[in-house]
Amino acid sequence: MSPPAIIAPSILSADFGALGKECSDTIGHGADWLHVDIMDGHFVPNITFGAPVVTKIRSHVDRPREALGKGTFDCHMMISEPKKWVKDFQKAGCDLYCFHYEAAVDSTAAETPEAHSDQKTSPKELIKYIHDQGMRAGVAIKPKTDVSVLYGLLDNSNKDEVPDMALVMTVEPGFGGQKFMPDTMPKVEALRKRYPNLNIEVDGGLSEKTIDTAANAGANVIVAGSAVFGAQDPADVIAKLREAVEGQR
Numbered sequence: 001m002s003p004p005a006i007i008a009p010s011i012l013s014a015d016f017g018a019l020g021k022e023c024s025d026t027i028g029h030g031a032d033w034l035h036v037d038i039m040d041g042h043f044v045p046n047i048t049f050g051a052p053v054v055t056k057i058r059s060h061v062d063r064p065r066e067a068l069g070k071g072t073f074d075c076h077m078m079i080s081e082p083k084k085w086v087k088d089f090q091k092a093g094c095d096l097y098c099f100h101y102e103a104a105v106d107s108t109a110a111e112t113p114e115a116h117s118d119q120k121t122s123p124k125e126l127i128k129y130i131h132d133q134g135m136r137a138g139v140a141i142k143p144k145t146d147v148s149v150l151y152g153l154l155d156n157s158n159k160d161e162v163p164d165m166a167l168v169m170t171v172e173p174g175f176g177g178q179k180f181m182p183d184t185m186p187k188v189e190a191l192r193k194r195y196p197n198l199n200i201e202v203d204g205g206l207s208e209k210t211i212d213t214a215a216n217a218g219a220n221v222i223v224a225g226s227a228v229f230g231a232q233d234p235a236d237v238i239a240k241l242r243e244a245v246e247g248q249r
């Protein structure tokens with residue numbers, strides 16, 4: 001049986017002029033987590049916001065009572081220098097710091113020459129560093145990245161270096177409102193088969209139309225931006241996404 005359904009609306013599609021209220025309303029509509037997209041205009045061709053904004057919106061949502069419980073801030077770091085921002089985001093109230101595997105292994109992804117030494121931190125060292133700051137760690141992969149890169153991290157016997165979640169991107173990261181890519185589903189299926197208890201998150205193009213495909217493949221953490229924030233009845237959409245995942249357990 002897969003782990004429980006976790007619905008994590010992406011606030012990328014929220015009204016940025018009323019972000020605090022949008023966040024508290026969304027939790028009130030039944031969301032488990034808030035998915036907070038951090039984009040640096042370098043790793044992806046778009047910019048959102050940084051730790052000071054997260055600090056402000058955190059005050060509108062109660063901290064989770066238990067690890068990864070209701071109210072978790074799931075920060076998806078679409079940034080070139082993932083190690084550099086760990087402490088700032090911990091202080092801002094991030095609970096789950098999810099970095100991109102591609103950014104952690106590619107020294108050319110760093111924006112500045114000084115940052116190149118920072119990028120020498122391997123993914124497993126970065127996971128440990130995130131854990132040392134008291135957060136959970138996630139590792140994201142883009143649609144073209146092979147799922148097997150995650151096996152080396154997940155099969156590690158040193159628990160401090162093992163991610164708490166894998167994020168399989170179901171669109172190219174950077175923008176909300178894109179079309180779900182069903183050809184990413186074999187990666188989710190492979191992960192679920194190999195790791196029955198793993199939190200597997202999918203992100204991009206998830207809606208009432210695509211949720212069955214993702215749930216069937218084994219995803220249990222569902223990010224949805226435009227489908228939730230563009231809905232007349234966000235609570236109904238959140239409930240339907242949950243039902244679809246629970247139906248597969």
Ligand SMILES: O=C(CO)[C@H](O)[C@H](O)COP(=O)(O)O
Nearest residue numbers: 010173174176177205225226
């Ligand atoms: O990470 C993201 C984009 O890089 C967003 O979380 C994602 O695209 C959600 O938006 P939507 O549900 O509208 O596709």
